[in-house]
Amino acid sequence: MHLTSESFAHRGRIPAEFAMGTPEGFGGNRNPHLAWSDAPADTQSFVLLCIDTDAPTDASTVGREDMEIPVEQPRADFVHWVMVDIPASVSSIAAGSCSEGVTAHGKRTPPGPPGARQGLNDYTGWFKGNADMAGDYAGYDGPYPPFNDLRTHRYFFRLFALRVPKLDLPAQFTAADVFHALQPHEITEAAIYGTYSLNPKVAAG
Template sequence: ADLPRVDFFHWVLVDLAPERSSIAEGEFSEGVTARGKDGPEAAGGARQGINNYTDWFAGDPDMGGDYFGYDGPCPPWNDSIVHHYVFTLYALDVDRCPLEGVFGGPEVRAAIAPHVLGQASVTGTYSLNPDVPA
């Protein structure tokens, strides 16, 4: 599969306390939950938006739902192009993301754009295809 590359949000997390210095494994999510995880409230006063598995599984009677929180990578096994996963943390000049209700990654990007003081990103690569070095 050589699907065109698009942004696919695996996790949308906002309102992390500025004094937080780490996130423990499984603190916000453990595994994929059919029909999605609860949200948007999350640990420590944070909020989680819906990830793109909400769109991916839309219309599927067994898996469809609102996928809040983190759901990890699962690229097509036969994809001939390595997948890049970008984790970005933003420092803002506001205490709370100016969104309410259900929101996704594109909405967060637009809402925080005028409030970004700085950002840091790290990129990882992954593939399920043994012929594609990640």
């Protein structure tokens, strides 16, 4: 199975139109185009995830003018998109078809392929306590790495082919729920990643 995008090159920079954050503030926050081929014949559904594997683990260092986040700081995953029950007949997602612009307090019912369900991304936790932004963030919300981070962030788009048409999940679910639910049903996986940074030193490097 192969996963590709017309929105960015594998290992290349993700354009700002697909990011939640830019140096000037909020970005276009459009979901990128994705397409896949050569799925196994017994595929009954797909799961799609987007995960930043380079999120800082020390929140006290994020967004500070007086310091930079060192490359060697331990990192963790930050989930940007969770979609399950994508019908086996679907082989692409158009750019901007699932997200267009930033929605304060989160998208309630994000658009997507008919029959698909979308879970909560990690902006749900990140914006908790922020009166202007707090809420349940479902669907795609793009990159917004700290401007003071010296590490280029990688955003992995992971597509799983499953042997079942639907996963057993609660009404609200996270990537952790999905990973647990898909394990017995996974046939294969395809992945690509793009990069993004708001640090001028990194972006110019």
